[in-house]
Amino acid sequence: MAAATSAPAAVGPVNLRKLRGTPPDRLPDLAAHIRSLLIEKVCATGGHLGPNLGVVELTMALHRVFDSPRDALVFDTGHQAYVHKLLTGREREFDTLRQARGLSGYPSRKESAHDLVENSHASTALSYADGLAKARALSGDHDRAVVAVIGDGAMTGGMAWEALNNLGAAPERPVVIVLDDNGRSYAPTTGALAGHLELLRHKDGAAVCRNLFTDLGFTYFGPVDGHDTAALEQVLRRAKKLNRPVVVHVSTVKGKGYEPAETDTADCLHAVGAVHPATGRPPAAPQANGSGASRSWTGVFGQELVELAAEREDVIAVTASMLRPTGLHSMAREFPARVFDVGIAEQHAVTSAAGLAMGGYHPVVAIYATFLNRAFEQVLMDVALHRLPVTFVLDRAGITGPDGPSPHGMWDLSQLATVPGLRIAAPRDAARLRVLLREAAAIDDGPSMLRLPKATTGPDIETLARMDGIDILHRSTSRPLDVALVTAGPLAKPALDAARELEQHGIGCTVLDPRWVLPVNAALPALLARHRLVVTVEDGVRTGGMGSAIGQACQDAGISSKVINLGLSRAFIEHGTRAALLAQEGLDAAGITRTVLRATGEHPRTHPSPATATATPEPTATAEHEHEPATTTASESERVTTSEPTATYAPAPTTAARRAR
Ligand SMILES: Cc1ncc(C[n+]2csc(CCOP(=O)(O)OP(=O)(O)O)c2C)c(N)n1
Ligand SMILES: CC(=O)[C@@H](O)[C@H](O)COP(=O)(O)O
Numbered sequence: 139m140a141a142a143t144s145a146p147a148a149v150g151p152v153n154l155r156k157l158r159g160t161p162p163d164r165l166p167d168l169a170a171h172i173r174s175l176l177i178e179k180v181c182a183t184g185g186h187l188g189p190n191l192g193v194v195e196l197t198m199a200l201h202r203v204f205d206s207p208r209d210a211l212v213f214d215t216g217h218q219a220y221v222h223k224l225l226t227g228r229e230r231e232f233d234t235l236r237q238a239r240g241l242s243g244y245p246s247r248k249e250s251a252h253d254l255v256e257n258s259h260a261s262t263a264l265s266y267a268d269g270l271a272k273a274r275a276l277s278g279d280h281d282r283a284v285v286a287v288i289g290d291g292a293m294t295g296g297m298a299w300e301a302l303n304n305l306g307a308a309p310e311r312p313v314v315i316v317l318d319d320n321g322r323s324y325a326p327t328t329g330a331l332a333g334h335l336e337l338l339r340h341k342d343g344a345a346v347c348r349n350l351f352t353d354l355g356f357t358y359f360g361p362v363d364g365h366d367t368a369a370l371e372q373v374l375r376r377a378k379k380l381n382r383p384v385v386v387h388v389s390t391v392k393g394k395g396y397e398p399a400e401t402d403t404a405d406c407l408h409a410v411g412a413v414h415p416a417t418g419r420p421p422a423a424p425q426a427n428g429s430g431a432s433r434s435w436t437g438v439f440g441q442e443l444v445e446l447a448a449e450r451e452d453v454i455a456v457t458a459s460m461l462r463p464t465g466l467h468s469m470a471r472e473f474p475a476r477v478f479d480v481g482i483a484e485q486h487a488v489t490s491a492a493g494l495a496m497g498g499y500h501p502v503v504a505i506y507a508t509f510l511n512r513a514f515e516q517v518l519m520d521v522a523l524h525r526l527p528v529t530f531v532l533d534r535a536g537i538t539g540p541d542g543p544s545p546h547g548m549w550d551l552s553q554l555a556t557v558p559g560l561r562i563a564a565p566r567d568a569a570r571l572r573v574l575l576r577e578a579a580a581i582d583d584g585p586s587m588l589r590l591p592k593a594t595t596g597p598d599i600e601t602l603a604r605m606d607g608i609d610i611l612h613r614s615t616s617r618p619l620d621v622a623l624v625t626a627g628p629l630a631k632p633a634l635d636a637a638r639e640l641e642q643h644g645i646g647c648t649v650l651d652p653r654w655v656l657p658v659n660a661a662l663p664a665l666l667a668r669h670r671l672v673v674t675v676e677d678g679v680r681t682g683g684m685g686s687a688i689g690q691a692c693q694d695a696g697i698s699s700k701v702i703n704l705g706l707s708r709a710f711i712e713h714g715t716r717a718a719l720l721a722q723e724g725l726d727a728a729g730i731t732r733t734v735l736r737a738t739g740e741h742p743r744t745h746p747s748p749a750t751a752t753a754t755p756e757p758t759a760t761a762e763h764e765h766e767p768a769t770t771t772a773s774e775s776e777r778v779t780t781s782e783p784t785a786t787y788a789p790a791p792t793t794a795a796r797r798a799r
């Protein structure tokens with residue numbers, strides 16, 4: 139195995155015609171060609187390298203046996219769909235993968251009729267397949283197959299089991315489940331199911347082993363070598379013919395054919411930034427400066443948690459299959475018995491943490507903000523209603539960047555603002571993260587939460603003064619106090635830059651960081667009352683989040699200052715860099731400045747001063763994303779959410795069009 143597989147003789151662009159016209163004995167050559175394309179392209183753009191290298195032969199076989207889009211191919215999670223993209227005519231655009239206005243890193247309904255389901259959230263494919271099979275049965279559409287491809291990791295998710303429960307009990311509805319079993323999620327897949335799959339993978343013909351899938355009503359084929367083109371094709375043809383629910387268990391190697399991925403014990407290069415193809419490593423390690431300013435938020439959290447765990451034996455960590463990505467690997471190294479990886483099972487993670495808290499421990503559940511969406515009910519009922527001391531650490535909160543609408547962690551504040559007794563903090567820098575983690579872990583009468591962005595921490599931002607737990611970061615001394623900027627977490631930095639720019643326009647500003655953003659600090663309205671205009675700035679949907687709550691609090695306190703809420707549009711925001719998307723949403727220094735100048739009737743300077751010029755947006759905003767902040771006075775806060783842009787997606791297809799897909 140070479141470090142980077144070298145391409146065989148050029149075979150021209152890959153597409154379905156070429157794939158289907160290739161004689162079986164030449165398929166391995168085509169697979170090698172696709173693999174080298176993946177390595178070349180994904181090393182340049184970044185993306186899900188390991189998962190896609192593992193499914194080259196499998197995706198080829200699927201497209202030879204099934205007739206997509208007539209037959210429905212649903213990829214669970216969607217991070218392994220690059221080969222599918224290449225084969226369905228997107229090779230030419232592949233250099234634009236995950237770039238603004240380029241190809242999405244996941245299936246995308248806008249891109250191709252072959253992409254039926256788009257999402258980065260795991261364990262949904264079998265439910266889609268169940269519904270598609272029901273629809274086909276109801277419409278008498280019996281000759282179009284339904285195929286779901288699901289990884290062994292995604293199979294640990296509760297939804298997958300809810301779907302199996304339905305699919306296995308309906309022998310009259312054919313569905314082919316392709317279980318892509320590489321034994322790994324990021325790290326090796328954990329739990330009893332992983333143990334069962336391991337047994338099935340290694341059983342020889344004579345070994346006796348009960349089979350969970352046949353017990354549940356499925357016909358089971360496998361395990362089949364997922365890199366043997368002929369064997370794969372044969373088994374898929376048999377599964378297709380059977381016309382009943384079938385599980386095809388395929389054994390694959392994550393990172394197949396690329397040494398840096400196959401030998402990467404952490405996660406087989408599951409998801410990489412731009413890397414050097416010869417090594418699979420970033421071209422140059424980022425230079426840490428003396429203050430540690432270039433450390434990731436995740437890294438700072440992971441390190442502080444180790445220190446906290448060393449001081450407090452009751453601190454336990456819980457991850458839903460994302461040990462390293464959430465920074466918990468550091469604690470797992472020091473205290474392996476106090477870290478639990480529960481699989482891709484966010485709902486279970488939350489309620490299991492509730493049980494740990496009932497048992498006298500203080501669980502820290504580290505989860506990506508977007509994946510907590512599916513465990514809202516568990517946070518509300520199982521933790522908050524019981525006033526249990528669980529600390530949630532939401533990584534990737536806010537705009538995440540290159541992976542498109544579903545990974546953005548932008549719904550947490552709006553949803554979780556409604557949970558009684560939940561206290562939510564947003565650290566603005568590494569120093570505050572350390573302190574707030576400790577404050578959160580000290581809360582023993584209910585849940586607490588911290589939200590961290592997908593970014594590196596900048597230099598720490600000094601506190602000018604602290605009033606009732608609220609940090610004052612800036613107060614204009616030479617100007618009247620016209621405007622209060624209330625910021626959540628890392629948006630303190632652009633707010634400070636904006637305040638300095640506004641002073642150049644004769645507008646005095648106070649910049650406030652409440653640190654604990656929800657519920658609203660009772661002392662905040664009185665501080666804000668001294669200003670004519672209040673602008674709230676948060677990296678979450680502006681409807682119903684911190685800003686809305688502050689507007690409401692001011693209204694309740696009878697304060698007449700005008701309140702403008704800056705936040706993310708209630709839209710599915712496409713991929714791009716975090717900086718560019720924040721700028722597009724009006725959440726950089728220039729955007730904040732613009733909002734204040736508009737509201738105060740001043741005119742923006744033609745050339746921004748150095749303070750606001752530092753975070754210049756990359757691409758220009760599209761019309762659909764043009765940011766129009768919600769404005770209200772504290773006494774008319776019902777208008778806060780009325781001026782939102784609409785989602786940027788095309789209208790939903792008609793019923794007939796949907797059936798035709
Ligand atoms: C609900 C949810 N939680 C967590 C994740 C993060 N995540 C992305 S891929 C992945 C591992 C998936 O493993 P598997 O399905 O076996 O696919 P593989 O990468 O091994 O091909 C995880 C945990 C997710 N996508 N969705
Ligand atoms: C498919 C999925 O959900 C993850 O692989 C995710 O894309 C990783 O995101 P980060 O790169 O931000 O860790």
Ligand SMILES: [Mg+2]
Pocket residue numbers: 289290291318319320321322323
């Ligand atoms: Mg896997």
